Amino acid sequence: MPVRVDALWLATDRTVTGPTADFTRLPYVDASTGRDADFGERNLSDAILPGSFQQDLLLPAGIHLHWSLPDALTRLTHGAATGGGAPAVDLPRVPNRWLVTRTAPGGAQDRWMVESDALGDVDRGGVTYPLRAADPRGTTGRPWRYLGRKLPLSAWPGTPTDRVAALTALGYGEPTFAAFYPNSSSVFGLHDDGYGAVPPPNGLRYDVVGWYAETADDELLAVVATAAGPSWPQTIADELDWSVPADTGGDAPARMLCFGRLTFAATAKRAPVPGPTTDSESGVWVANTATEALAAHLGAVLPGVTETQTEELLEALTVADELESGVLDLPARLAQARHAASFGTVASGVAWTVRRQDDPLDGGDEGAPVTVPQRQARERLALPGSFGDLLVALNEAQSAYDAAAAEVAGARRRIFADWTRYLVCAYPPPGAREDYPDPDLVGWYLRREVSALSARLARLGSWPPVDTGTSLAHRLQAARQAAQSALDTVNATAAATARSRFELQQVPGTPYQVPNEPVVLLTGAAATPSDRYGRDGADQPDGLLPCLAVELAVSEADLRTATGVTRLGDLLAALATKLATGQPEHPALRSWTGQPWHPVLLHWEVEFFPARAGNNLDPSGRDFDPAFVTTNYELPDGDRELRPRAEKDVLDTAANVYTGSTVLSASARPVLSTRIMRYLRGTPLARANDERTAAGLDPWTADQLDDDPGPLLDWCAAQQDDARLGTLATAYRHLAAHEGSNLAQSLGGFNDALVMLQMVRQLPITDPLGFPAGRSLAALVQQAVAGEGRHAPVPLSDFNPVRAGALRVRRLRIVDSFGIGYDVDTDKPRTTTWLSMPNRPTWVAMPPRLAVPARVRLDLLDAEAAGRALSGLPQSSPVCGWLLPDPLDDGLRVYAADGDWLGTLYLTADPAAPRQAWWQSSPQGPVTEVGSIGNVRLRAVVQRLRGLGADGLAEFVSRLDESLDAVEPEDPGQHRARAVLVGRPVAVVRLALDLEAPGLPVIHQDWNVFRQDLRRVGRESNAYPSVRFPVRLGEHGRLGDGTLGFWREQPDGTLGEQYHDVVTLAEQDGDPPLAVGIDLPTLTLTALVEPAGAVHATTGVLPTVSCRLDPAHHHDALARLEVGFLAAPVLTEADAPALVTPAADPDRVWSWRERDGASWVEVAEPPELAEAFPTALTAREGWLSLRQRPTV
CATH class of the missing domain: 1.10.287 (Helix Hairpins)
Incomplete structure (x- = not known):
């Protein structure tokens, strides 16, 4: 099993970044004296966790070896669920015996044994390790011990010692335990002080052999035990991503051996100071996501393109499948998708x-x-x-x-x-x-x-x-x-x-949304992704790590003696020498050509400047002004983001400095490269192959492009009719040429820092030095917290639960696997065009966001149940009724939810009430007066429209028609053809709009605030839940949005005085009339909606949400919708009406209704006029109606 061995050579002692935690600072009671040890230190994580940019570990001169574990031994696996809970998460045990052999150019050898699981109470070079319940406690009373020991092989096995109960790549639960040398230098590493000021000679070689002390812990044996006979090679390929030569067969292996060799090459650069240098590609980019930052970088460095065009093109690839599923509203959908990509989701139940x-x-x-x-x-x-x-x-x-x-x-x-x-x-x-x-x-x-x-x-x-x-x-x-x-x-x-x-x-x-923490992309030589982790088998055609199955004359007993282990080392060394003659070089064999550079961590320090007007920094009043956001920002029509108001500089001069540490990732480049190639292998490849087929050439296959995408990229670059293809080809080639020069990661913990919290590894809730009352309180608190103790307060900061302002990067440091730090130049960081600040080009705009999870709810309400959500059954409908502009009769037809025609509001004054529009009930309709309309909300709408009077109603209908003209959904439904004759129906629906946040509000963690909290009932949150955020309901100009207008309902359920139509709101381009807040009551709206369109609600502070009518809510009603035309006078047969009618759909039928005294007479499907002139004529007055054909 190949392992990678790296070596750091230090000519002199060097101070580097220390381990993740210093457990020696934990308080405890000395077991021998009964006295408090380390009195004055609190049993809190801040006592043992180093600060960012802190370097307090002294690496002595010499050669520091650090070997990596196979990827399969570092991956979490999900075990079986127990007790009805979630599946258990397991991590494989790792080898805990390592033979290290140093061979000088002349052949002289020195050997050491590293026991990774050895626990001790005396510092002999081991790393500190917190004890868990199953670990031996030792004799000192400390809650930690030293892990790992190094013995000359001649002194091995040495004195008996305690062993850690279970050794994994995570150690005590730290993700970087095995990957970061300061965490595990005595566990998966070794210090050789034989070479310090004297550089290591050419040909110096280190061989590392690892195995499990107990075969019961061997992960390979656990996996092959599930295989049937000779099928074990396929089993390890499936389960562990390992391969053996094709001719390997027979019995399964008896155990796993790890092996790695590192040889100092003659051409190696023995630079005494490790670390990279700055080059022309070096830069810092800040964005909402890693791929967005990389797109911004490409927009700045690619020739012949603008930054905005490149960013939009590359970000469109993120949602390419969704965008290509329809052609409607592509720019709006792309903007919405980019905005939504700046958020993550949090489960909500x-x-x-x-x-x-x-x-x-x-x-x-x-x-x-x-x-x-x-x-x-x-x-x-x-x-x-x-x-x-x-x-x-x-x-x-x-x-x-x-x-x-x-x-x-x-x-x-x-x-x-x-x-x-x-x-x-x-x-x-x-x-x-x-x-x-x-x-x-x-x-x-x-x-x-x-x-x-x-x-x-x-x-x-x-x-x-x-x-x-x-x-x-x-x-x-x-x-x-x-x-x-x-x-x-x-x-x-x-x-x-x-x-x-x-x-x-x-x-x-419906999940809650939380804003992404800012992402920093680093480019250049310092940002070289490490090939040490997660790359097993990456250079192999099958993607598997190549291993060997060999038979060695070594017994289980030999692995417990120095003599037997020496023989094992010699046998594997001879095998490695044989492998060294092959090509390509075996992954277990490496040459040292210079100081290693494997970036692992990013230490960051940023400055946040909040928006000024109405914030919580005023000493005279610490509560947020409810208009904090709307005073500083506006929501332009058609935009998805809140923008600073043009007339003011919104930033406060009071700034907060935040620091943190996070693990670096190299995923941005491969993710974006994959997106580009996936797109090019779709429609562009089909076009290219059509051209090749027409020219008599064979089409390109997927396998050909896997081996060499160059021909397709050349074809794309030559397409003059679509510059986007050339840009994508150029971007792909640039990413391939600079695949080793970009790293990215979010500023982990930034959102927590804004609310004065820090999510770090926490210690168990105990008071080891406390009196009985203190220990009793600790037990009470431990039971109460029940696993929710992940965030510690950070009292010396400002409280910014509404993240609105700007960000400035102050310091960045890349830390490699040995703890070596490299300070990145942050004088000129760049950002995307969306987040750029023209007056401050090195700052990053922070549009308003809630720093805590929240969601905007936009729900359709049941038309027949006040304030109740839809049940999801077809019988539960949000449609209160229908309105239909009638241009022939200058009116507005009113229909019940099921499609029954109730009557018409005409654009003329009611003779009996001149200040109101004239209402006429439909012939044979179920309603005689507006007040008798069954649905309360539809009745309120009709009463309100009637109260507008003739002129007001005419203006309303004109605006409604204008709004409808701007709506053209991709799937208008099967009734759209009939709209040419009868018009376009408008649904009257009820909506609920709200902003929700889970649980209790976050609170101010300042010490002075806490003193006040101790003497009052509530907790201080600076009234941030009362901050209002504007909401734009509907998107005028977006063809797929069916919102035409709305009334805001009053608390008593009546309609608000003002009707807001989307046309007028777009023309005014002012502040939206709606606002939501966590503590504000739910907004209830009565809206007019085109039935096939969606209703969008945009706040900027959270992703746009939408809802739409289910076809079950309108299909049958629209099919039943009856349209009538007043026909008067009509000269026709004396005994029966005979009329000329337009052709109707097969499922529709014309009928004639006329009054006979106080009642109505209906003639279904009136006959056509006869060819001969009738002998008896009469003038008739009635309604010609088009209705659904009755079914038998």
């Missing part, structure tokens, strides 16, 4: 729906085929409308339970933050006791919080609930049982007849 499960038509393996009557029964099968009430009640109960659970989690997090403050108060820095609150007061406050949490838990209840009760869990169970009982009844009757069944199913709830 679950929702319930009903799915029908049908038996297979052929009966499946056991049943008889489904009969024709059973198929017909399926077509008629539907759940009763009453079940919709049960489903809505179930989802409301689930939502209430999830919301309460989120509040419980928030309360637990607050308790943990206050626990960390308690420890600071109990163990303050020397001489600073008076600077902190009384620890007894803080302890009392913690107990009060735990008591309040208990009340929340009692209200929530546990799931599944036991016995009876009134908790939210009990209510959820009752709602679920009621819905299931109703389904059982249907399944036992009608569904059984159709050989179907209905099932309740859980689906993910």
